[in-house]
Amino acid sequence: MLKVTDIHTYYGNIHALKGITMEVHRGEIVTLIGSNGAGKSTTLSTITGLVRSKMGSIFFEDKDITSLSPDQIVKKGVSLTPEGREVFPALTVEENLKLGAYIRKDKDGIQSSFDRVYELFPRLHERKKQTAGTLSGGEQQMLAIGRSLMTAPQLLMLDEPSLGLAPKLIETIFELIVSINQQGTTILLVEQNANMALAIANRGYVLETGKIILCDDARALQENDEVRKAYLGDI
Numbered sequence: 001m002l003k004v005t006d007i008h009t010y011y012g013n014i015h016a017l018k019g020i021t022m023e024v025h026r027g028e029i030v031t032l033i034g035s036n037g038a039g040k041s042t043t044l045s046t047i048t049g050l051v052r053s054k055m056g057s058i059f060f061e062d063k064d065i066t067s068l069s070p071d072q073i074v075k076k077g078v079s080l081t082p083e084g085r086e087v088f089p090a091l092t093v094e095e096n097l098k099l100g101a102y103i104r105k106d107k108d109g110i111q112s113s114f115d116r117v118y119e120l121f122p123r124l125h126e127r128k129k130q131t132a133g134t135l136s137g138g139e140q141q142m143l144a145i146g147r148s149l150m151t152a153p154q155l156l157m158l159d160e161p162s163l164g165l166a167p168k169l170i171e172t173i174f175e176l177i178v179s180i181n182q183q184g185t186t187i188l189l190v191e192q193n194a195n196m197a198l199a200i201a202n203r204g205y206v207l208e209t210g211k212i213i214l215c216d217d218a219r220a221l222q223e224n225d226e227v228r229k230a231y232l233g234d235i
């Protein structure tokens with residue numbers, strides 16, 4: 001579904017991605033794990049066209065999307081829920097969700113996306129007239145994911161959805177990610193919480209200073225000594 005080949009991304013002189021090659025197959029949950037600054041967010045930003053790779057290619061459903069604009073990439077079916085939620089605090093839940101559908105014209109489709117989001121997140125339905133700034137952190141995270149789902153993505157990319165949430169809420173968010181996947185949306189998940197990410201993923205990639213150092217089935221990564229020491233809190 002997604003095929004990234006040898007991408008190199010720079011911020012000025014900083015060589016943030018040094019040849020990332022990875023794939024996501026339809027139906028999978030794939031996770032990217034790595035320490036702070038390893039290049040996880042930059043990988044997602046490059047795939048969505050928010051920053052440009054100097055080399056390499058990105059194919060989605062066998063089409064070259066490397067040079068497309070972020071809008072065009074969303075239209076192809078790729079959506080990113082960015083780190084830090086970034087909901088519009090002064091707008092209501094409903095207005096935030098509506099903005100997610102800004103690229104769409106299919107009224108019936110938009111209504112069924114609303115139904116899907118409200119079914120997945122009943123809390124958002126209860127609070128649809130409430131301004132987003134008054135939601136709790138967990139509810140804002142649900143809203144950010146909901147807004148991405150309003151684009152009807154085939155591939156949903158989530159950047160640190162557990163960031164800053166209490167353990168119980170993290171569990172809820174992870175359960176919801178699994179439900180979204182079971183409904184047919186492919187997931188690329190960036191997480192600091194490698195334990196939980198590997199527990200729900202099919203496969204994982206480990207990034208270190210802009211390079212992929214390991215790629216394997218999630219179960220194998222969970223049992224890999226190096227991964228356990230560096231990312232799963234084993235001493």
Ligand code: ATP
Pocket residue numbers: 011014016034035036037038039040041042043192
């Ligand atoms: P984190 O989990 O801390 O967000 P990450 O793995 O997502 O880390 P990135 O945010 O992709 O890492 O950062 C990769 C490298 O690029 C880091 O060295 C970072 O300092 C640098 N970087 C990221 N964004 C910018 C930017 N806008 N300008 C300059 N350098 C940047």
